[in-house]
Amino acid sequence: MDYENNFNFLTPYIGNDEQILWKGKPGKGNIFSGRDIVMLPFSIMWLSFCLVWEYTAIKSGSSIFFMLWGLPFIGVGIYMLFGGFIRKARLKNKTYYVITNKKIIIKSGNNIELYNGKDLPPMRIKLHKNGSGTITFNEDIYNTRGRVRSTYCMLENLADVVQAQRAVSRMLEEGAGTVDDIF
Template structure:
């Protein structure tokens, strides 16, 4: 990839930079380590879900009614998404994902979606080094909202030089907004 293409891919961050803000690091995920253990579990559950839905549809066709056939369509769609959709989405977004770390914030662009996180508000960092030498940085925390608790995480996946990215994050977190 040449420098001009590289500049265009990271232009998304320019409107969000403040006057005293500058880029410490920019990059994108490399190929490899696409599927996580969670993805495998969801896919296996989706395959089982899909199997039961398709068997139910087969039973419906013994005495078909339009209502039951239409009623099962959402269940089959959910099964397909759980079994295959999430992985297909990850493959599609891999080449459309870009990361920018400035002295004040972290920006992640996935497809057309841009997420911006204030550097001082990021949860603690966890680093995972994969067998292929690439690394993933994960910011993880539990968020409590009224009656509900959920796990929120932010990931910078498949990075070539994790130490360089970690240093940029440390500088960002050390900078005062």
């Protein structure tokens, strides 16, 4: 399928007075996120425990019930260890980003998200070692436990992160329209 044809979904979401400033998709690699730092050790411990359980059940000659009991837990452990990365990689191939003079549009699989430029929290740019970058719009929310950083939206792993950042800056400078203009 042609690269431009992948952006055909845009037509109903672009107004007559709206222009596309930038469009792109996430690059390959960088599917490891901060959340994975917590999940990876837990997944390894879970899977290890389940494998030891299954090995012990088989070696001790336990009943078929105990031998089969561990299999679903092994499946869950394998999914926790590898499934998330596979799912992220597959979804990344179906993700497209568009920045117009009024909004950001993110299509991820069959989901389309529209973010009004006027409502965007401050932009943060993280540069990766391979030269790509991620643009994140974060809000700091304060509760009784202190400050919690909440991600509003994210343009991940962009090869041309500078061009995307310039498009966001231009959108914000042009005033980003009103909510009625977007919908």
